[in-house]
Amino acid sequence: MxxxxxxxxxxxxxxxxxxxxxxxxxxxxxxxxxxxxxxxxxxxxxxxxxxxxxxxxxxxxxxxxxxxxxxxxxxxxxxxxxxxxxxxxxxxxxxxxxxxxxxxxxxxxxxxxxxxxxxxxxxxxxxxxxxxxxxxxxxxxxxxxxxxxxxxxxxxxxxxxxxxxxxxxxxxxxxxxxxxxxxxxxxxxxxxxxxxxxxxxxxxxxxxxxxxxxxxxxxxxxxxxxxxxxxxxxxxxxxxxxxxxxxxxxxxxxxxxxxxxxxxxxxxxxxxxxxxxxxxxxxxxxxxxxxIETLDLRMERISTTTAQLAAALREHPLVARVHHPSSPGRPDAGIARRDFPRGTSGVFAIDLVGGEAAAEAFLDALELVTLAVNIGDSRSLAVHPGSTTHCHLTPSQRAACGVSEGTVRLSIGLEDPSDLRADLEQALVTAAAVAERAESASAAEPDVRELARARA
Ligand SMILES: Cc1ncc(COP(=O)(O)O)c(C=O)c1O
Missing domain, CATH: 3.40.640.10 (Type I PLP-dependent aspartate aminotransferase-like (Major domain))
Incomplete structure (x- = not known):
């Protein structure tokens, strides 16, 4: 029964x-x-x-x-x-x-x-x-x-x-x-x-x-x-x-x-x-x-925490894009409302301003979220899909999956949402410093075409 x-x-x-x-x-x-x-x-x-x-x-x-x-x-x-x-x-x-x-x-x-x-x-x-x-x-x-x-x-x-x-x-x-x-x-x-x-x-x-x-x-x-x-x-x-x-x-x-x-x-x-x-x-x-005995309890908790974190990350200046059904303009918002009344799970991705260097700094700075190639764990995990899970795909296959140089995949677990938010935010601060240094270094670099013209 x-x-x-x-x-x-x-x-x-x-x-x-x-x-x-x-x-x-x-x-x-x-x-x-x-x-x-x-x-x-x-x-x-x-x-x-x-x-x-x-x-x-x-x-x-x-x-x-x-x-x-x-x-x-x-x-x-x-x-x-x-x-x-x-x-x-x-x-x-x-x-x-x-x-x-x-x-x-x-x-x-x-x-x-x-x-x-x-x-x-x-x-x-x-x-x-x-x-x-x-x-x-x-x-x-x-x-x-x-x-x-x-x-x-x-x-x-x-x-x-x-x-x-x-x-x-x-x-x-x-x-x-x-x-x-x-x-x-x-x-x-x-x-x-x-x-x-x-x-x-x-x-x-x-x-x-x-x-x-x-x-x-x-x-x-x-x-x-x-x-x-x-x-x-x-x-x-x-x-x-x-x-x-x-x-x-x-x-x-x-x-x-x-x-x-x-x-x-x-x-x-x-x-x-x-x-x-x-x-x-x-x-x-x-x-x-x-x-499996706790599946529905975990999925509801994980989906709620994930939607909250996705909303918070959308406000961060270093996050260029949040790949989550709740992001404004997503064509699947109607599917979410119709077919996913309990939420859309714990996997989502963010694109960081500053490309792979910023993603690397962000991943290395995480303290609570674990850098690991898996999803669906009770612990929150993060990874750079472009160089791991999706690294053998062609550039156009990766682009079709929405994976760019600055993409980080997150799989949110069962930790306290405020601890997760604090960890993601402190890692973004570190990544922002790296992105800023990379930007000022490239601004200071002489333009090669200018140099070639000057030599000629
Ligand atoms: C959506 C999806 N399908 C299939 C697989 C393969 O599963 P497994 O790693 O258990 O072989 C994965 C692994 O990440 C996955 O994310």
Whole structure:
């Protein structure tokens, strides 16, 4: 039994979904099944498991009871029909996308994405024979124009990392579905406590659970959720890997839908999770389950603090721009009002006057906020995306993500908002001095063209 709010989100599910105390001890916390394999009751049982004639556990690379509770819990929070937990968010993107495409297929993706996702699309996905085109997700005509007859997936982040630009999920779902494509939404930054993409039309939801789901910076993890909207049987010729008999496994994966399960996830688990071995350890699943119990409380607190800090930073003379949905003139203000009544999470970016030198001085001067390459921690973190998370992107890809030389990404945590504000302000004072010195040095530098003219 669980009560949900108007978005369908249930805080009861955070602590209960997917687990019933059982066994002789009826342990309240989900037990950690630290095991590689499971003793079979008979040879026949193992044969049936491998032949996919029955469900159960044989070997932890493709399934573990602790991890399975995490899968059921995240599926419940996202309102999905199932989920696969994997070793990291990057693995979730890879397994989630590869489960939908075949060589020769095409993917359309938002031009504003986490750098690691762009690198995967540009490099390893291209090696698998799948091409992609980037389009500004706020320009719906451009998104639609990027589709080809081989486009199987539209991929966006619900809140983009690092600029916190919000995606119009219902409009993007319409476009994807008009083209019989699957809308995959990376919901890492929002988390289901702020936004449930499935309720707005998304077919698949991806998480780097390393971030807000876990929430304490203690474990890497990823999750792929099937929201139950995608049914490849509606257009079997477009998804032959799901709808045709699979000679390796001896089944047609889309048959799973007839029993209310996800054929897509069954395929992704059997093939990609098993082949790549991107398995989430049971200990990590346990840390994630503990983090999820407080997800909605953390997200509300973090979103409120972040909006306050974004407003304060907008007033600072050294801050040229604050990338947050509350900034004046942001085209996503309407999406924030319509789809994000509880706030827009804790990731945002600021552009500092004085470029990378000012950003470096600012980061080195921070005392409470930690200089670290992660987001979604209970501790506040900061980083220079241009030289870290987005450093392998081309300059135009970086510009499309809103990342410039002076951009600093902040991920706000659970500290006292006034302590955070004081730390950011004292670091800005240091950065201002550096920016001023750099400006007066460049003003004092003789103009080379003047010198050349004088010599001539
Ligand atoms: C939006 C987003 N998706 C995916 C990932 C990859 O997740 P992980 O670092 O857990 O592999 C990240 C990492 O920062 C991210 O920010």
């Amino acid at each position: 669980s009560t949900s709010d108007s978005s369908g989100y249930s805080s009861t599910a955070q602590t209960h979904a997917g687990y019933e105390p059982e066994g002789p001890h009826r342990s309240i916390a989900v037990p950690i099944h630290a095991t590689t394999a499971y003793a079979a009751e008979s040879h026949q049982q193992l044969k049936d498991l491998f032949a996919r004639r029955r469900d159960g556990y044989a070997y932890s690379r493709s399934g573990n009871p602790t991890t399975c509770v995490l899968e059921r819990r995240v599926a419940a929070l996202e309102g999905g029909i199932g989920a696969i937990a994997v070793a990291s968010g990057q693995a979730a993107v890879a397994v989630g996308i590869l489960g939908l495409v075949a060589p020769g297929d095409h993917l359309v993706a938002a031009s504003r994405l986490y750098g690691g996702t762009v690198e995967f699309f540009d490099d390893s996905l291209a090696d698998a024979g799948v091409t992609w085109s980037a389009a500004d997700p706020w320009d719906l005509a451009a998104v639609e124009a990027a589709f080809t007859d081989r486009t199987r997936v539209l991929f966006v982040e619900s809140i983009a990392n690092p600029g916190a630009q919000l995606a119009d999920i219902p409009a993007l779902a319409d476009i994807a579905h008009r083209h019989d494509a699957v809308l995959v939404v990376d919901n890492t930054v929002a988390s289901p406590a702020l936004l449930r993409p499935g309720a707005l039309g998304a077919d698949v939801v991806i998480h780097s659970a390393t971030k807000y789901l876990g929430g304490h910076g203690a474990a890497l993890a990823g999750v792929v959720v099937d929201t139950g909207r995608f049914d490849p049987r509606r257009c079997p010729a477009l998804f032959p890997r799901l709808t045709s008999p699979n000679s390796r496994f001896g089944v047609t994966f889309s048959d799973e839908y007839a029993r209310g399960a996800s054929g897509y996830l069954a395929y992704a688990r059997a093939k990609y999770l098993t082949d790549f071995g991107a398995t989430l350890p049971a200990h990590s699943a346990s840390l994630l389950l503990a983090g």
